[in-house]
Amino acid sequence: MDKVEDGARLVNEAGQTMEDVVSNFQRLSALVTEIAEASAEQSSGIEQVTQAVGQMDEVTQQNAALVEEAAAAAESLEEQSQALVRSVAMFQLSAAARGSESGSRDGASAPRPGVMRSPVRATVSVLPARGGNHPKVGAPMPKVKHGGANLAAAEWEEF
DSSP: OHHHHHHHHHHHHHHHHHHHHHHHHHHHHHHHHHHHHHHHHHHHHHHHHHHHHHHHHHHHHHHHHHHHHHHHHHHHHHHHHHHHHHHHHTOEEOHHHHHHHHHHHHTTTOOOTTOOOOOOOOOEEEOOOTTSSOOOTTOOOOOOOOOHHHHHHHHOOOO
């Protein structure tokens, strides 16, 4: 009978050990599932970050192209303003018109209240010779060359 009792006790111990093994295996399975879910979330997050970086790169390239175009437009405006200054510089006012102009600037001949002053009539004393290198009045202004986008895109590199 001792042997039967020893056998029953061993069977009970083996059953308890088997239950412990199954319980530990279930906990391990749950941990592996949690790790897999966390990895999937991290992968999704990394994909979103990659997309955001790509969009930022695209916007940066667009901004660089816009800056390039703005710089070209500013340069064109500067050239146009210099051409306009050269065109206006060809005209000289007569001495009488210059004298009345300077008098009105000094405030020496301020108009009386209620009296309107007649506009200064400037007369052209010297006209430029025709056929020079001067831009024609009313001629269309030069167009801004676009192409900065290709130049800006060539300067950027992917990571």
